[in-house]
Amino acid sequence: MRITAIYDSVESIASDIQNAYINFSKMTCSVVAVVTDHIVDGKPVVGYGFNSNGRYNASGILKDRLIPRLLEADPDHLVGEDGYLDPHRAWDVMMTNEKPGGHGERSVAVGVLDMALWDARAKMQGVPLYQLLADRAGRKPDSEVWVYAAGGYYYPGKDISGLQDEFRQYLDLGYTVCKMKIGAADLSHDCDRIEAALKIVGEENLCVDANGRFDRKTTLAYAEALEQYRLFWYEEAGDPLDFEIQAALIEAYDLPTATGENLFSHQDARNLIRYGGMRPDIDYLQFDCALSYGLVEYYRTLDVLAEYGWSPRRVVPHGGHQMSLHIAAGLGLGGNESYPGVFQPFGGFSDELEVEQSFVNLPSGPGLGLEKKANFRVMLMKAFGDQITI
């Protein structure tokens, strides 16, 4: 087995949304196609990968460092004892001559390639990735995965009705739990928005997300005001690396919190567990493999969690993409984020899938099944149609 070519492309993942920290009008992502000489059904296996929203494309690092390292590697260094492509060995090749620490951007670039490598690996074995992962873990894959609808944006001029309309659409799509942005307005107006949202989704079905905007004082002021609403969770109040804020929040707030989407390595995740005061019985962890060195690193993160007494069921990844759906079903995570309608064609799941009562079923084909998403396939054709048969 050899990797014969790796193509990469930068694609827009822009949307006209805004959270408390950034707007997404110029958001991009990287997409790669990893072509192998392993033939299945008469065609060489190709794996596809991309990064999820929030951190821009990683094209420079891919082209300068990671893709050349994979292509220049001795093919034996990329193959496991079973003769298949081994993403764990490929990970070591990609990270050759990379110093420790500084986990950002590079973590995205590795995440993009790691996704494609796992896609290719599962296609070589002719199974959906979740099945491969479950087999390796010695468990049965989950038959469906809990998902929630992330959105709940600000609608200047019609904040209340716009938000309620948005959440009504999510309920119509089969979601029961919805998430809304807070922190871009003042507390009083955010409380009005929350009360309006609760009228649509009902108590214990609403998450709120401050996107790391709050200082300690604002974190605690919101906590005091939010407690009455019995929220599903209160997400990323303070800076993702200010574990004292998270610990202070948990000290003051008895209900579930969630954080972790901006921690991009098992070392950073471990620091959250060590210092953030997170409670393994009620809090949620949101690490996103597509931003944080891929599934190979995710295994390490799950090992760290196990060491500190955390079940994988407390993990609900950020990103709303099909890679995390496979990981969730294969390794028994607690669920997955979903962004109905935004971040297309990268967000969301294969067209064949349906959400009912906030649970989604699983893709049936080999690999990740990204090609079964019509708009993803169109994007692939435009990006790589001249080089490969899709």
Add this chain to the structure above:
Amino acid sequence: MRITAIYDSVESIASDIQNAYINFSKMTCSVVAVVTDHIVDGKPVVGYGFNSNGRYNASGILKDRLIPRLLEADPDHLVGEDGYLDPHRAWDVMMTNEKPGGHGERSVAVGVLDMALWDARAKMQGVPLYQLLADRAGRKPDSEVWVYAAGGYYYPGKDISGLQDEFRQYLDLGYTVCKMKIGAADLSHDCDRIEAALKIVGEENLCVDANGRFDRKTTLAYAEALEQYRLFWYEEAGDPLDFEIQAALIEAYDLPTATGENLFSHQDARNLIRYGGMRPDIDYLQFDCALSYGLVEYYRTLDVLAEYGWSPRRVVPHGGHQMSLHIAAGLGLGGNESYPGVFQPFGGFSDELEVEQSFVNLPSGPGLGLEKKANFRVMLMKAFGDQITI
């Protein structure tokens, strides 16, 4: 004042050295020239910046995000109340629509531009940067800066004599304190190398650097063996984000330790201070502005240190470049790293400067004075000579 153009180039900063973690045979860095329409001595002011060794160029992020943001910004957003270019305001422009956390690579890209912006700013005022920084801080700049010679590599086949020869050269150049690599050999052989090095530099003049390679057990085994040698410091034993290893080391080792070169934001620096057990009376901090969002962020890091009772004199930056030399003299840091002979033309100081008894004097011209380094000037001519008058 407007920025009229920003040019960037990727340059080799390769060397045939190797630490316990990586080799530097394909190391690159980014260089930028920020051209303004502010005229001094009949010529538009141009600022130059680059990143120091260890983390590769940041070209993709510079071209995709940071340079466009600076060039597209309302010029008023880049200028302070005094009418000069304001690197603090430029920092906010560069970081527009960037999410919190994930401090790596992006931190390098911002560091490169920040250096050029400060160079331009000081040139506009006609003063060396260290003078500008001291004035802003209401203090007199230091007239010289403590430096130590970093190197002490492995010499396959002649480890002892090669190391001793290298350190003899550093003493001849005026250095008294030298630093050597450890961790790429076993403890017993590293002890032989240390004993050989001490014969050249003398007790209390030797630093050792494990480059984050050690697990907890190895960290402590080395600590026990090293204590007898009365080292100047024991640097970066464990993973830079594993603060428990650092705390365990300090619990076990009574002599100075040093770390921080792989922490790239004030939030990461703060976590080291909060959780790493570092002692403000004897330990050293090595944050490098050129890898960690530049001087604007360095001010924040120094503020965090002050909050936790740390003097800037405990800070001795990684990187061996002239930007940190100016910061050290201007803001009263404890010193600066120096790599005699390697990482050229980016490492080292202006040709006019001399090291005596491990102290170096300061450049006299306006700005950073990088153009006074002959080999740096040659590099600038090759990279940007067609676009600008250097």
